[in-house]
Amino acid sequence: MAVSSLAEQQRIDQLQMRGIVKQFPGVLAVDHVDFEVRAGEIHALLGENGAGKSTLMKILYGLYHADEGAVLIDGVDTAIRSPYAAIQRGVGMVHQHFMLVPSLTVAENVALGLKSSRGWRLDLDVVSKRLNELSERYNLKVDPNVPVWQLAVGEQQRVEILRALYKGAALLILDEPTAVLTPQEVDELFQVLEQMTADGRAIIFISHKLHEVLRISQRITVLRDGRRVDTIPTSGATKATLAEMMVGRPVVLEYEQQPSNRGGERLHLNDVSALSNRGELGLKEVSLTIYGGEIVGVAGVSGNGQTELAQVIAGLRPTKGGTIAIDGKDVTGKPPSQLQLLGLSYIPEERMEDGVIKEFTCAENFVLQDHGRKPYVSAGFLLNLRAITDACRDAIRQYEIKTPGTETPIKSLSGGNIQKLVMARELSRHPQVLIAAQPTRGVDIGASEYIHQRLLDERRQGTAILLISEDLDEIMALSDRIAVMYEGRIVGIVPRAQATVRQIGAMMAGAELEVS
């Protein structure tokens, strides 16, 4: 079967959502929203963290049921009561938080929930074969036989997209697909999306990155606090107008940076190596020194050792040689608890898996490291619940985290708000050394700006900061020096003043540092 053509029964010329309302305890997440998308169109959905984007899309995908409102497909009122029904009607979704089973292979994950032509038996070879065709056609490369847990986040996303395509999605919802991608990968994704719209599919695209939205979409709908602000054609929109529509006030998109006030040596890595999850040498003899009051940005295509680098420093991954020192003290092989006492904070890349305990409340999550330390224990052995709640409430206010309260389970917060809480927690610990991995991934522009300001504040106060990001703009805007990683090595360290995007990009692709 040709994968390019769209099966007749699944074609969607026009999909409308009318007067959608969804209430969660304490939050009106979606408030009488009208939304429309047409075949061949990429329709962008914009809004701050917690504006209701994911909720609206989950309703369309049948994961949540709306309290009010209707979905019309080609003018016909269609009840989508479950993801299964959505898929039947040609609606596919790639979630903000991936939904793959880690222990299964790529092909097995795609086969989940499929009807097999061989009755109850899985025809995995057929799945693999079609998967190969699809990934060939759309240039989405993954090995169907690798278990998902071995894949980097970017690769997992390709699997999610392939899975939706495999099921024949005529309308594909992409919830923040670019948050995990490198600029290079974003270009590739956009080619895939354009190919898909050319094939007559419709795409709903959610992103916090305005330049992407401006580049790829034809129309833009902006949500704020659960309500639709407006739907406008992309031509004629600018970053500034969009930002203002989203936030409700003008937003500063650029900020000046003061010169570095470099202090003493804080973190020192000497020839550090480590294994990756696949058991290969993922980090190869990396040496790096970070001084107090500076931000060292780590640029690189995802999967080139950045994750291993962060985890090794945080004490979460054993070294395979080399030494790590904090303030001149050898800390190689020390457990995270001891590193924390030396003033190390770590904002992990995979916040849902590493950074929070989903079942715990916001308040409980706020004291993940420090629940046993001073302000949070009273009488020597009891948790001081009042102090914990107060600290969390302060953070919620300060970082404008959208949550009904401190006792809400953190899993019911929107993705960006969870990230803000993790950020607030780590900075409230007054770190001496801060590792920030993808700190603004999935965070809206207003909050990104705030997080950047806070990182610069930390820098001013003398913290040594290692900033790992796939967003080159972020690296260029904040770093004093930029270290580029390629295949587990640091291929070069460039002072920002001398760095150009072109040069960094070339080094990310493996070119040696050109000495100028």
Add this chain to the structure above:
Amino acid sequence: MHSSNLRAFLDRLIDGLLPLLSLIAALAVASLLLIALNADVGQAYAALLEGAFGTQNAFAETLVKAIPVMFVAIGICVAFRANVINIGGEGQMIAGALAGTTATLALSGAPSLVIIVAALAAGFLAGALYGGLAGFLKAQFNVNEILSTIMLNQVAVQMMNFLLNGPLLDPSEQGLNHIPKTARIVAEAQLPRLVIGLPDGTLLFDRTRLHYGLLIAIVLAAVIYIILWRTPIGYRIRAVGYNERASRYAGISVGRQMVLSMFLAGGCAGLAGVVQVLGLQYRLQTDGSPAGFTANAGFNGIVAALFGGLNPFGAIPASILFGGLLVGAQNMQRDLGIPASLITTINGIVVVFVVSSQILVKWRGRRRAQQSTTRTEVPLDSPIVVEQQA
């Protein structure tokens, strides 16, 4: 808004009643077996109810049966909250009983309070070490705790049989056909009977076998509740149970929490053993079979803990329900001549239904999160699906 509040209330009411409904469903299924045996179902269940709660003495017996189950169940709450599946209640209970009895016999002559406190401490410690051993094997060598605790149960039974037939055997039982039991403990070591005086002068549970073990269990439930939800120790145990990766990230030693949770769980089961000796049997005695001393309290405690929502205070009523079932079933057997094996079967059916009802409650929670406006704290995505933060 108003109607959705009502719906929320109804939803929670149904969730609360589900365990009870599942019990009724189990009894309905069991009645098919009774019919197959030509027994009068109504009469049978009347006998069960009468036997469990019908008289003061019946209720006291129910409580007496429930006490060891409570202790074990309270401990299971800790282990299961740490996601350590402790099946070793039986062995830990035996370890506690052996240590507690030995201490009691060694201390005869000491003041009452000294003996009792020392015996409880010894029983707790022995059970805790025995449970902690399984936790240690899991943390250190990644030995599956389900297997290790089941094997340790066997070891404990054999150890008890050996000790009760030899070193600890009652000196007056030295014959060939002796019953394996220790000497009787002194009166000072025995837990007092629990009699409740009402304001009007009547005595509740007078002349029954109900003993102070019940109060100890209630105190223990409070202590464990505080540990789990009000101390850093409990925080860490629950954190590890929910998410090992994030716990490690937070600097929590996952292995240590596993050992600790098994230590506490084993300690509670150990107390079940001593309290059974000090409060009821006044000696350690078995018939040589695996459940000869424990009467399966180590296993029933697991079900009671799940039934009670892994909350120590839920574990107490759940255990009483189980005690009632056990005592009532005996009465059913006596009055109607229903075979004992059927009683065991009915017990098993109840266990299956109760555990299923717990799964159903979770599932309902998930569905609710999907479609309505009611309050819920259950995961939104199905449990086999792992969310990965993008």
